Amino acid sequence: MLQELSWKVGGQQGEGIDSTGKTFSTSLNRMGYYIYSYRHFSSRIKGGHTNDNVRVTTEPKSASADYLDILVAFDQETIDLNGGELRDGGIVIADAKFNPNLPDTLSSNVKLVVMPFTKIAEEHGAVIMKNMVALGATARLVGLEANFCASVLQSRFGRKSQKIVDQNLEAVKAGYDTMSNEQIDFSAFKLAPTTPDKHLFMIGNDAIGFGALAAGARVMPAYPITPASDVMEYLIKKLPKVGGVVVQTEDEIAALNMTIGASYAGARALTATSGPGLALMMEALGLAGMTETPVVIIDTQRGGPSTGLPTKHEQSDMYAVLFGNHGEIGKIVLTPSTPEESFYATVDAFNYAEKYQCPVIIMTDLALSLASQSVRPFNYDAVTIDRGRLATQEQLDQVPTGQMFKRYERTEDGISPRVFPGQRGGLHHVTGVEHSEIGRPDEGKKNHVLMMNKRLNKFNGTELPNSVSYTGDKNPDILLIGVGSSIGAIDEGTERLRKQGLKVGHVQIKVLSPFPINTLTSYVNSAKQTMVIESNGTGQLFHLIQFFGLTHPEMKSYLKYDGTPFLPKEIEAHVKGSMIAWQR
């Protein structure tokens, strides 16, 4: 019996590998299993290897599994590239069409099952259904019903035609029956049952898109880029339903400037991009800071620099987001770790942006943005909308005639009332030049210092709620510090090490600005040693922590920058190795 299943399907891009994985994972999610599914793809549409790795568990996990149990291959390249991930006793199910073979490098205990996927599909009406045959074979192997994916196929093809649904189901059944004839110890691959429980299934970008919709965002100008495009593609389907609009701009410079314009005129607006686009937005980011215009920017990090690894995972924009703009502005930077957190962080982002009248950047990484995961349903009642300090009409009526409204009034907390164009009595000027309380250019020494203080001191001493999360032992021998999507891998590593008797704590940082220095200090001080774990080549988080004033005599850095996210076993092994070295 398998307590959990790690299954991968691979082939050439454009062959329906994605939809095979999605049909499998969505069906299991509907049955109550928890899914973490990570796609490998490259920047081309047809051709090139692609695969989808689906981890099926009976409790929530937010990382890929260490090993594969089953590899479904539609070409030899899939076996050559991924076979090494199979565990002892794992199985490759391959299409007979390409005369598959197992390379000698694979563990001798890996079994190859050759099945005529293509031929069976042809017999059932169409070659493209070879994926369905493979799903049927998988179902038989892991002890699911042959019709396990019926509801998903129904929602996918039912509107087109019932015939297509039935054909596909027959292909699934044919694969199922063919597998039955294999000489395999089926009991060893039987997936443990799960308790039926309802969860959603989505990528982080979906959660952000839905969060923006729920938070009242109604304008989204953006320029397509992997891995951010899904956010705009989601909202272009949804915003027309609520009177909003998505505009595909000519570039990211236009995208952020348009976002600023929309927000200045009173809409909740956002844009989404990745590293290269973020670089183009830097001047406008300064404008948003200087004019205290609330904007929400999604930065879905991918492999850099330059075009880098556009479809691969990395966490290397932290410096750029925090320090990339010229001059000095206050901004809020949120780094959720899961789709669920991404949803609520997006709702928060719009409220923070308007409360503090500043840009808010939500940083994800490729794994968080694109991995499909089971997610607890979101709570409608937890979505609140706070537009921040807006001038009332009575206040505006009190502005003496011939005078302008003090949009940049210097208040105790540095936050001034806003008005939107179109409001009577609210006339004022907005400029990126240093300005007076009514927004007139004023480059005087005294004014500049006062206005800098107004803008920069808004966050003084502020630590936003849920800036970090903590799991594991109190007063640990080692404290693991991570950010973004690594939460699942680090948590699993932590649990395994604790089971081996080590005292391990895990803190995940959810807000980079204002940096949660107080909470982090107390955790760090409680630990004998610390290790900062991140997906980049220079240790950005490791250095940031110290930049913001945290010190610890035993602070180590664990980096990975090969384009793939951390696996639980990597965390486990690395931390263990470091503890042994340290104890010597």
Add this chain to the structure above:
Amino acid sequence: MATVKEFRNNIRPNWCPGCGDFAVQASIQRALGNLDLEPENVAIISGIGCSGRISGYVNAYGFHGVHGRSLPVAQGVKLANRNLTVLAAGGDGDGFGIGLGHFMHAARRNMDITYIVMDNSIYGLTKGQHSPTSAFGFKAKTTPAGNIENAISPLQIALAAGIGFLAQGFSHDVSQLTELIQAGIRHKGFSLINVFSPCVTYNKVNTYEWYKEHTISLEQFPDYDPTNRKMAMEKVADTDGLCTGLIFEDKNKQPFDSLVEGFKETPVVHQDIHIDRDFFEKTMEEFA
């Protein structure tokens, strides 16, 4: 009833005496007054340059952004509040140099915005470098031996980008310019009014006198038909871009906001942005 007076404020422009931009300022104020608009329903978005200061010199909502990006900001404003009269304004460097891409795309996108460019064929604010509309051979700080690059034609570019309203004015003729701006604002869609607005300090070639001598009003051509795109293209080519008046207008072109699926008459800014529980749950169900 608003008049030109309501659009004046007590700010003294920091432009050099004689700068062509004063006439543009006056024309905008008159046009807005003549159209009987209220200052609070007008937003003027400008870029950076001497000309970019204009958003502070008209009594309306004003936004002075960064260099070359007035149009993206202006389009954002229009998306949020389609009831506003939105003007964008700036210089030739701002609009046809650093911001050229935005200009062509704004023309193509066709939101209901009126764009006024103060074209002096020089970078005024940065004290006298050549601009994208400086002629071949033109001497400036950055072309001491004469410009070896060719000037672009904003008018041809505008037509090539599919603009729905195109006009050209001259700071010397405030009444013509006022009318052109009014017509541009009335036009439902994107409009460009390119204005020859001499820089008296750094451009000693393209002076008021020079423009008077070299430009020709389209009124001189009784057969000219500004609804004829081909004629417009030809006239711009024939006059080397030195014609003034209404060059082209396509009244049938629909503006962006009237084509957006699901866009409401009520501007976004006035809508209730809360979504109801039912819609929330149904939308969430799509992820199950």
